[in-house]
Amino acid sequence: MMDEGAKIPDVTVTIDDTAVSLASLGAPLLVYFYPKDDTSGCTTEAKDFSALADAFEAAGVKVVGISKDTPASHAKFTAKHALTVQLGSDVDGVACEAFGVWVEKAMYGKKYMGIERATFLFGADGTLAKVWHKVRVPGHADAVLAAAKAL
Numbered sequence: 001m002m003d004e005g006a007k008i009p010d011v012t013v014t015i016d017d018t019a020v021s022l023a024s025l026g027a028p029l030l031v032y033f034y035p036k037d038d039t040s041g042c043t044t045e046a047k048d049f050s051a052l053a054d055a056f057e058a059a060g061v062k063v064v065g066i067s068k069d070t071p072a073s074h075a076k077f078t079a080k081h082a083l084t085v086q087l088g089s090d091v092d093g094v095a096c097e098a099f100g101v102w103v104e105k106a107m108y109g110k111k112y113m114g115i116e117r118a119t120f121l122f123g124a125d126g127t128l129a130k131v132w133h134k135v136r137v138p139g140h141a142d143a144v145l146a147a148a149k150a151l
Contacts, residue, residue, distance in 0.1 A: 008023045015086050022095065025062055028151055033067065034067050037074060041117070049065065052145050056145060065085050069089060119144055
């Protein structure tokens with residue numbers, strides 16, 4: 001798990017069919033991890049961050065959502081819901097491991113590995129300023145924006 005004060009991990013995800021190092025995106029940077037494209041909670045979260053995209057941009061914060069879905073899945077998800085946030089594909093799970101969000105989960109008594117919904121806000125110096133684990137979607141994007149504006 002990443003602690004506050006950690007630097008942006010130098011891991012690569014695929015954004016719009018291009019391999020991109022998260023560290024190369026600059027800072028401030030907001031990275032949120034979500035389990036799966038086009039599921040109810042993930043769709044709501046992506047729409048909420050998209051609705052606030054201009055406010056994040058005004059605060060100088062880049063926003064990237066990451067899941068293990070393919071770039072093709074992200075493209076379909078983005079088009080279907082008119083999303084404006086960038087989505088990164090982490091098919092091999094390197095970013096999930098680096099951020100500590102690939103965890104054991106349980107549903108209906110069955111245990112499995114999956115992505116913990118989590119958000120990481122890096123300040124202008126590239127260090128982790130705030131982290132939210134086990135995110136509940138309602139109101140989350142607004143809370144993150146408030147923290148971003150306070151950087």
